Amino acid sequence: MGTRTDEQVEGPRSSGTVRSLHRRARYTRWFRWHLVASLVLFFGSAFAAYAVVGSVPVEQLSALVENVQGEMPNDSPLPELSFVPLLLNNLRALLLIGLGAVTGGLLSVFGLVVNGALVGAVVSFVVRQSSWVVVLAALAPHGVLELSAFFVAASIGLRVPHRVVRYLLGWDDRPLTRVELFELAVVSVVLVAMIVVAAYIEVYVTMDIVEWVAGPDALPG
Numbered sequence: 001m002g003t004r005t006d007e008q009v010e011g012p013r014s015s016g017t018v019r020s021l022h023r024r025a026r027y028t029r030w031f032r033w034h035l036v037a038s039l040v041l042f043f044g045s046a047f048a049a050y051a052v053v054g055s056v057p058v059e060q061l062s063a064l065v066e067n068v069q070g071e072m073p074n075d076s077p078l079p080e081l082s083f084v085p086l087l088l089n090n091l092r093a094l095l096l097i098g099l100g101a102v103t104g105g106l107l108s109v110f111g112l113v114v115n116g117a118l119v120g121a122v123v124s125f126v127v128r129q130s131s132w133v134v135v136l137a138a139l140a141p142h143g144v145l146e147l148s149a150f151f152v153a154a155s156i157g158l159r160v161p162h163r164v165v166r167y168l169l170g171w172d173d174r175p176l177t178r179v180e181l182f183e184l185a186v187v188s189v190v191l192v193a194m195i196v197v198a199a200y201i202e203v204y205v206t207m208d209i210v211e212w213v214a215g216p217d218a219l220p221g
Contacts (some may be wrong), residue, residue, distance in 0.1 A: 018125040030155055030181075030187060034162065038112055038154035042147075045116030046123075052210050053124035087199040090146060094195055097150055098188075100157020108157030130214070137213040141206050146198035149191045156184065186211060 053061065093111060100108025119139075127135050160176070167175040176184075 001114075018182075021179055024179045025186070026179075027182050027183055027187065030152070030159060030183065032156040033203065035155040037039060037158060038108070038151045041109060041112040042116040042151065045113045046120035048126040049120030051115040053121045054128070057069040058125075058128050062129075081203055083199060083203045086203060087196060090195050090199055091192070093190060094149060094153050098153040098157050098191075100154065101160035103157075104161045108154040111150070112154050121146075134210060135208045135212045137208055139187045141209055142202035143196045143197040145201070149198070153191055156187065 033142070093115065097108050097111035097115075100106060100111070125139070163172065163180075164175045166172045177209055
């Protein structure tokens with residue numbers, strides 16, 4: 001027997017108005033074990049990459065980074081951090097992770113593993129050439145917002161397929177209720193705003209914080 005939906009609990013009165021939907025919204029339903037699973041995937045991948053990169057001599061890593069930088073074209077947007085390219089890149093990553101909602105959670109898992117590995121590898125390299133203080137100063141200001149947005153997007157990407165499976169098995173009356181769709185719309189807007197603010201901080205604030213904490217030559221060139 002299916003569970004009662006939000007509409008059935010509240011009744012048909014004003015079920016379509018924004019005020020009514022907001023009153024019945026329960027945003028915490030998106031931040032349960034699906035969020036825990038997202039954190040486990042990301043940090044598991046990050047720790048694995050940290051360990052692997054940490055086993056490589058720093059001289060070899062430095063030479064590899066120099067070779068990659070040397071092969072970049074002069075007009076490449078990568079060497080110089082700029083707001084719009086960074087914002088678009090992060091929004092693409094957010095969309096990729098969120099598309100787990102229509103791929104059975106696969107893209108969410110893929111995005112978490114890839115981003116976790118990148119973060120772990122970069123931290124492992126930078127911390128051996130500077131310090132944990134520098135790493136935290138460089139990552140924490142924007143990373144708290146950016147990674148939190150990724151984790152919530154992944155939680156959505158895992159929960160939606162879970163709800164669809166429950167519906168197909170006859171445990172729920174519908175895949176997503178009108179209230180849940182409203183919650184998704186609100187959360188999506190908040191996530192995009194978080195990514196915009198995080199990109200602004202990364203481009204215009206992070207380096208000032210790093211230089212204030214550890215000096216102008218704190219990060220490896």
